[in-house]
Amino acid sequence: MSAVSESTHISSLGKADSLRQRVLASFPLCDIAEEDLTQNPQFCTLLATLSQHVDQTGLTVPLKTELDKAEQKLHSQRRLWLRSESLHKGLQEMIQDHCIRKHHATVPPDQNMLYETMEKSLLVSQCIRQLDPSSTTNQDQPSILGLNPQQVMELLPSEKNVQRMKQSLPRELEKHLKKKCWGLLSYYQPEWESESDGLKNTKLSHLSALLDKEKKRAESLKETCRENTVLLQRQTQLYLCELMKCIQLLQSFILDHRLRMQTDLDRKKLDYFEGKCELVLQKIKTEMVEIQLETYTADSISAHRKIREKLDSELKACWGEKQSVELKLASFEILGKEFEVLAEEYCRLRQEIEMKNWALKEFTQYNDK
Structure with a gap:
């Protein structure tokens, strides 16, 4: 189960x-x-x-279907527009090339007539398009300089020249387009420029397939690059998340290690400072001993001993005198307050006697002078 x-x-x-x-x-x-x-x-x-x-x-399926149909219609319209636009640009380039050749070399009259007719026809058609930009609009278009398309069409070359141009134009246009295609082929593969015209034409027939293949390859690489970008963003996000976890873990390890090592570090610092203080104290004692040895010689020490003995004897005598005075004071204190009054009177009389003696001495010295 x-x-x-x-x-x-x-x-x-x-x-x-x-x-x-x-x-x-x-x-x-x-x-x-x-x-x-x-x-x-x-x-x-x-x-x-x-x-x-x-x-x-x-996109939903119906909307995707409508979008595909609209894109197909747009592509077909774009192809038609590109066809006419490329043809128009080609004719203008042919006219420009003819003008350049005409300034650098002599051009045959029939060819000169062909390009003049082509230039006038293009200018007339362009003016007609400006005068009537859209045949589908129902609004009245403002006239330019008071002209209408019929008046401009009168400026077309003669019918004979137009017919000659139409007969010669496909051949000249083919030459011009072939020249441009060969230039594109040389730009795509420069090493093919020195090859023969037949080989160039053969490779030119396969150029569209090669360009289409390169375009598909570029789109595939672009799609792969986009997928790799999305994948890289996801991997970067995951990498940053893992990196933040590793950083947090590393911070916790550093904090634990720092707290554990701080006690040992403080103890070592304390031992170091204690040893340094002991060394400084020993050095101070040594300096004091050296100063004493340099200051107190044998003679000065013996003299200091004699002075000390004399001072000690005087101190003992003072102590003895102090004790005797204290005994006398104690015996006087027994007599009470009456003796204290007599002692104060005695002190006053002594002071007066001393003052009179000093005055008598000074007076005597003044009389002697």
């Missing part, structure tokens, strides 16, 4: 894959990825149903 269900599941997966591939092939111009169809199966089914009614460009 499980084997049957597994085979059914596999077949359903295969059908889903083929359906997605068919949808992607039916709508090559739409920017749809296979992941979008996988995540939205109902949308994939809708596109598959829609592909049965529209083509790859999004």
